[in-house]
Amino acid sequence: MVRRIRLTGNEMRYIALFENLTGELANDCIIDDKRDRIILIVKPGNAGRAIGRHGSRIKLMRDMVQKDVEIVESADTPIEFIKNSFSPAHVKEVRITERLDNRKVAVVTIDQRDKGIAIGKNGKTAERTRLLAKRYFGIDNVIIV
Known part of the structure; x- marks a missing residue:
């Protein structure tokens, strides 16, 4: 069972930036300040398109936000x-x-x-x-x- 998730303003801004850069929808965003990274959750099968050829889209976002950006595909189970x-x-x-x-x-x-x-x-x-x-x-x- 997937739990209800609340997003902060910063998380929503990172999701909007991600969606503008990649054209893919993000279900969730976690800002991990301890590891200086952003974790984005995308629909199953969309990680490859979100990352881009040779990681081009993620590299662009990483350069813009000055943090590591990681993509994980969601699942029901x-x-x-x-x-x-x-x-x-x-x-x-x-x-x-x-x-x-x-x-x-x-x-x-x-x-x-x-x-x-x-x-x-x-x-x-x-x-x-x-x-x-x-x-x-x-x-x-x-x-x-």
Whole structure:
């Protein structure tokens, strides 16, 4: 179940800029000041067009906002959404369990060759996935195995 999301004025401005530059609609925008990045959520199948040939559209936006810009495709299920968040890493399996203390945990099995991609530099991709899983599906932790 996707949760209700409120956007700040800055997030709405970044969405408007993104849509003007790429011609693609963004469903959500998260400003991550800790990592100096903007995470944009687009409809399934639209990430490639939003990024542009050789990353041209995203590079243009990155230059304009002076922040890293990341694109994640949305999904209806938490399993697909987590897989999309780890892209381009090959996700073998996602298991979502509820612990005795009612906390939801996603255990993600990643192809051994892609673990570095899945974790990201200084854990930024893993952190992004945790942030998005919590925001959209109330999953408290994402564990990579």
